[in-house]
Amino acid sequence: xxxxxxxxxxxxxxxxxxxxxxxxxxxxxxxxxxxxxxxxxxxxxxxxxxxxxxxxxxxxxxxxxxxxxxxxxxxxxxxxxxxxxxxxxxxxxxxxxxxxxxxxxxxxxxxxxxxxxxxxxxxxxxxxxxxxxxxxxxxxxxxxxxxxxxxxxxxxxxxxxxxxxxxxxxxxxxxxxxxxxxxxxxxxxxxxxxxxxxxxxxxxxxxxxxxxxxxxxxxxxxxxxxxxxxxxxxxxxxxxxxxxxxxxxxxxxxxxxxxxxxxxxxxxxxxxxxxxxxxxxxxxxxxxxxxxxxxxxxxxxxxxxxxxxxxxxxxxxxxxxxxxxxxxxxxxxxxxxxxxxxxxxxxxxxxxxxxxxxxxxxxxxxxxxxxxxxxxxxxxxxxxxxxxxxxxxxxxxxxxxxxxxxxxxxxxxxxxxxxxxxxxxxxxxxxxxxxxxxxxxxxxxxxxxxxxxxxxxxxxxxxxxxxxxxxxxxxxxxxxxxxxxxxxxxxxxxxxxxxxxxxxxxxxxxxxxxxxxxxxxxxxxxxxxxxxxxxxxxxxxxxxxxxxxxxxxxxxxxxxxxxxxxxxxxxxxxxxxxxxxxxxxxxxxxxxxxxxxxxxxxxxxxxxxxxxxxxxxxxxxxxxxxxxxxxxxxxxxxxxxxxxxxxxxxxxxxxxxxxxxxxxxxxxxxxxxxxxxxxxxxxxxxxxxxxxxxxxxxxxxxxxxxxxxx
Amino acid sequence: xxxxxxxxxxxxxxxxxxxxxxxxxxxxxxxxxxxxxxxxxxxxxxxxxxxxxxxxxxxxxxxxxxxxxxxxxxxxxxxxxxxxxxxxxxxxxxxxxxxxxxxxxxxxxxxxxxxxxxxxxxxxxxxxxxxxxxxxxxxxxxxxxxxxxxxxxxxxxxxxxxxxxxxxxxxxxxxxxxxxxxxxxxxxxxxxxxxxxxxxxxxxxxxxxxxxxxxxxxxxxxxxxxxxxxxxxxxxxxxxxxxxxxxxxxxxxxxxxxxxxxxxxxxxxxxxxxxxxxxxxxxxxxxxx
Numbered sequence: 001x002x003x004x005x006x007x008x009x010x011x012x013x014x015x016x017x018x019x020x021x022x023x024x025x026x027x028x029x030x031x032x033x034x035x036x037x038x039x040x041x042x043x044x045x046x047x048x049x050x051x052x053x054x055x056x057x058x059x060x061x062x063x064x065x066x067x068x069x070x071x072x073x074x075x076x077x078x079x080x081x082x083x084x085x086x087x088x089x090x091x092x093x094x095x096x097x098x099x100x101x102x103x104x105x106x107x108x109x110x111x112x113x114x115x116x117x118x119x120x121x122x123x124x125x126x127x128x129x130x131x132x133x134x135x136x137x138x139x140x141x142x143x144x145x146x147x148x149x150x151x152x153x154x155x156x157x158x159x160x161x162x163x164x165x166x167x168x169x170x171x172x173x174x175x176x177x178x179x180x181x182x183x184x185x186x187x188x189x190x191x192x193x194x195x196x197x198x199x200x201x202x203x204x205x206x207x208x209x210x211x212x213x214x215x216x217x218x219x220x221x222x223x224x225x226x227x228x229x230x231x232x233x234x235x236x237x238x239x240x241x242x243x244x245x246x247x248x249x250x251x252x253x254x255x256x257x258x259x260x261x262x263x264x265x266x267x268x269x270x271x272x273x274x275x276x277x278x279x280x281x282x283x284x285x286x287x288x289x290x291x292x293x294x295x296x297x298x299x300x301x302x303x304x305x306x307x308x309x310x311x312x313x314x315x316x317x318x319x320x321x322x323x324x325x326x327x328x329x330x331x332x333x334x335x336x337x338x339x340x341x342x343x344x345x346x347x348x349x350x351x352x353x354x355x356x357x358x359x360x361x362x363x364x365x366x367x368x369x370x371x372x373x374x375x376x377x378x379x380x381x382x383x384x385x386x387x388x389x390x391x392x393x394x395x396x397x398x399x400x401x402x403x404x405x406x407x408x409x410x411x412x413x414x415x416x417x418x419x420x421x422x423x424x425x426x427x428x429x430x431x432x433x434x435x436x437x438x439x440x441x442x443x444x445x446x447x448x449x450x451x452x453x454x455x456x457x458x459x460x461x462x463x464x465x466x467x468x469x470x471x472x473x474x475x476x477x478x479x480x481x482x483x484x485x486x487x488x489x490x491x492x493x494x495x496x497x498x499x500x501x502x503x504x505x506x507x508x509x510x511x512x513x514x515x516x517x518x519x520x521x522x523x524x525x526x527x528x529x530x531x532x533x534x535x536x537x538x539x540x541x542x543x544x545x546x547x548x549x550x551x552x553x554x555x556x557x558x559x560x561x562x563x564x565x566x567x568x569x570x571x572x573x574x575x576x577x578x579x580x581x582x583x584x585x586x587x588x589x590x591x592x593x594x595x596x597x598x599x600x601x602x603x604x605x606x607x608x609x610x611x612x613x614x615x616x617x618x619x620x621x622x623x624x625x626x627x628x629x630x631x632x633x634x635x636x637x638x639x640x641x642x643x644x645x646x647x648x649x650x651x652x653x654x655x656x657x658x659x660x661x662x663x664x665x666x667x668x669x670x671x672x673x674x675x676x677x678x679x680x681x682x683x684x685x686x687x688x689x690x691x692x693x694x695x696x697x698x699x700x701x702x703x704x705x706x707x708x709x710x
Numbered sequence: 711x712x713x714x715x716x717x718x719x720x721x722x723x724x725x726x727x728x729x730x731x732x733x734x735x736x737x738x739x740x741x742x743x744x745x746x747x748x749x750x751x752x753x754x755x756x757x758x759x760x761x762x763x764x765x766x767x768x769x770x771x772x773x774x775x776x777x778x779x780x781x782x783x784x785x786x787x788x789x790x791x792x793x794x795x796x797x798x799x800x801x802x803x804x805x806x807x808x809x810x811x812x813x814x815x816x817x818x819x820x821x822x823x824x825x826x827x828x829x830x831x832x833x834x835x836x837x838x839x840x841x842x843x844x845x846x847x848x849x850x851x852x853x854x855x856x857x858x859x860x861x862x863x864x865x866x867x868x869x870x871x872x873x874x875x876x877x878x879x880x881x882x883x884x885x886x887x888x889x890x891x892x893x894x895x896x897x898x899x900x901x902x903x904x905x906x907x908x909x910x911x912x913x914x915x916x917x918x919x920x921x922x923x924x925x926x927x928x929x930x931x932x933x934x935x936x937x938x939x940x941x942x943x944x945x946x947x948x949x950x951x952x953x954x955x956x957x958x959x960x961x962x963x964x965x966x967x968x969x970x971x972x973x974x975x976x977x978x979x980x981x982x983x984x985x986x987x988x989x990x991x992x993x994x995x996x997x998x999x
Binding site: 237242264266309310345601606624649 | 721724725726727728729730731732733734761763788823824825883885891893894895900901902933947950951952953954955956957958963965968987988993994997998999
């Protein structure tokens with residue numbers, strides 16, 4: 001065959017574009033053709049049939065419509081020839097029902113890239129070109145879209161029933177990787193063309209990226225076929241989006257760390273450190289078994305879990321390890337997991353410890369001294385300021401207000417400061433010690449209600465102003481919760497026999513107890529039934545803020561020095577009554593009710609198996625406080641936000657009333673300032689007087705002059 | 711939380727301190743399965759537990775195919791002290807259906823405050839002064855209105871649901887037909903998004919969405935962003951976001967309804983919320999922040 005005439009590009013383009021749509025249609029319509037048997041023509045691939053059929057259309061489709069494929073099939077053998085062969089060799093439609101995209105896309109891609117080069121110049125396969133022309137004409141004629149005069153355009157050399165079998169042509173097509181198909185009917189040229197064009201269109205890369213729709217669809221369908229989700233149609237859009245996303249976010253290779261997971265990995269490292277045993281050796285293990293003050297958290301957690309309370313078991317174990325770490329770091333005599341207080345950004349895990357006898361809490365004392373020194377300095381500062389003012393102008397009246405005496409805080413190991421508390425945010429993080437609580441802080445804490453943020457040094461902004469930061473507020477709340485909700489079964493603790501008289505304590509009652517070795521345990525049912533079987537074993541906090549009352553009027557040495565100046569103020573103070581609270585080991589039945597509600601709720605942990613149940617007591621006053629008891633064991637726990645329950649809404653304290661100014665007395669008389677009118681009137685009067693005086697002088701001068709003249 | 715993953719969910723939500731005892735867990739697993747069968751729910755959620763003085767309520771909710779359709783609420787009362795003797799009544803696996811909440815119920819129960827008793831037939835008494843017309847005169851009479859605890863339960867659950875039930879973004883998607891489905895390809899929130907309030911939505915019909923300006927709506931994806939996000943909740947700061955378990959779990963706790971815990975393991979499909987509390991709103995929230 002000779003060289004095909006060069007295609008006028010625009011016409012071929014336009015034809016191609018229309019062919020693309022037609023091809024698509026032909027592709028669709030060709031689906032049912034797969035089942036149509038071809039007469040006597042061996043067809044290794046189905047593509048052959050379609051291609052032959054579409055080329056067939058070039059022949060006599062001008063009169064026949066689409067559905068007459070079967071007719072054409074009979075004509076297929078006649079048209080078999082180069083055309084058809086070229087088509088078969090060049091087109092790999094791959095329309096096999098299984099959609100094996102594994103091998104066909106490759107061929108498609110190569111071929112279509114070549115096809116895309118057509119507009120740019122000579123293509124590699126000029127045979128395809130001629131075939132295009134042919135099929136173009138045929139298809140167009142079939143669909144009656146272009147007039148017949150297109151026929152002369154690059155009219156194919158190969159048309160008609162006699163197509164030569166040219167081996168050179170075969171060879172040319174073989175580098176495409178297709179099997180040279182011999183004996184194939186060259187029919188479906190228009191359809192092939194349409195398919196090729198459609199594919200070319202799909203392979204256009206998107207403007208934004210390097211991905212073409214074709215590749216994306218390939219990825220999507222491969223993914224669906226590999227994963228085989230149920231009902232893929234309903235999740236099609238999501239799969240689509242995910243495939244797109246994955247294209248642009250490939251999984252990181254193994255050498256790079258995932259930046260997002262860094263903090264998680266760090267925490268995991270810290271917690272892993274918890275799990276390592278420091279120091280091997282059997283000796284140490286024995287010591288730990290015998291003497292370790294670390295409590296059996298897992299057992300407590302188990303019992304609380306029966307009640308439906310508590311953290312999960314792996315979290316409990318981590319807490320156990322964290323407590324063990326604490327015990328190793330500090331000289332601790334007894335230790336207990338007090339509970340968890342939830343905060344806004346972080347939560348607190350609280351451990352209640354007692355130091356060994358004789359251990360000094362050095363840090364605390366330093367802080368206290370500084371604070372006291374500061375107070376004294378301030379007092380001096382006020383006096384100096386007053387003296388300065390005295391020298392300057394009038395005697396400024398001294399304020400008669402004297403700050404209420406500071407109630408001293410309780411000693412360590414007594415009252416509210418009986419235990420030391422350590423907090424940490426998460427197991428694995430370091431433990432921080434909380435300072436001792438002062439009565440002023442407790443009194444203040446009763447008046448405010450604030451969430452904990454999770455950072456110990458956050459200031460507590462409230463009214464009345466809380467004397468301290470979040471660490472102090474936390475400690476105050478812990479003290480209040482401990483005093484209100486730490487309970488034990490009746491008889492577990494008893495008063496020791498060596499207690500002194502009650503009078504020594506100032507009427508506050510005994511404040512220490514010891515375990516009762518003869519404690520037999522109270523049956524669970526009884527514990528649940530009556531609140532009299534439970535007692536408080538922490539001291540009640542008086543309204544003063546302490547457990548033992550202290551008369552604030554007793555002057556300390558410092559106060560006596562300053563006392564002479566301020567004796568006048570003392571006269572105004574009233575007698576302070578001694579505050580008394582319920583003594584230690586009071587049963588819960590004596591607790592005050594909250595608005596007709598019992599302050600405690602009891603439950604059996606499992607009503608289906610009462611013989612193995614645990615008695616659980618829940619506080620209604622401090623939601624989050626729980627206690628359980630079974631047999632000879634009991635324990636208290638608090639997990640919550642750290643606030644008291646009040647049936648009414650929280651009423652913040654009102655600001656103090658406006659202070660009186662200095663009382664009017666003979667020394668100080670408050671007068672109102674003259675108003676503007678009065679001042680002006682005064683001024684006018686003065687001017688008048690001046691004017692009158694001048695006139696008089698003038699008159700006198702005149703008179704004198706007159707006298708002189710006379 | 712989904713009843714299908716109850717055990718894992720309880721484990722993940724345990725950071726707030728309240729969970730379920732093993733016997734309750736076992737009974738819930740079986741009973742929720744039966745509820746799903748009996749009521750033909752597509753999904754059953756264990757909503758949580760309301761602590762009463764005498765007994766507690768266990769609440770479950772059932773969803774149909776459309777996730778945003780009104781949910782059916784069931785409750786079960788248990789834990790009463792007297793149940794030691796009487797095993798069969800009200801304690802075991804009997805779930806009762808609650809009526810849907812109405813506005814009238816909400817206004818009625820707004821006057822009741824305090825703890826739940828735990829007895830659904832308990833009646834709260836509330837005296838109101840009503841004007842009664844007798845002929846031509848108008849009297850002020852004190853009328854004692856009785857409100858059943860069941861009504862209160864219904865309205866409280868409804869309020870909690872509307873206010874603080876939340877869902878991570880992307881867990882549900884909406885089809886063009888208007889039906890909301892569970893997104894089976896939800897792979898969890900990425901770590902960069904978990905601390906943002908905008909990644910979580912209220913699990914209810916959108917209220918504020920229509921008020922957004924067109925400019926804001928342009929950035930939204932209509933198939934995923936069809937619910938209100940937590941960003942615009944009033945008062946601001948009523949959610950506490952924390953990481954637990956060494957940064958492997960994000961927990962949101964509501965400060966307005968203390969006791970509601972939402973947990974989500976980032977980059978995984980586990981998420982859920984549970985309410986364990988007294989059923990009272992925290993009206994002091996503005997003072998406490």
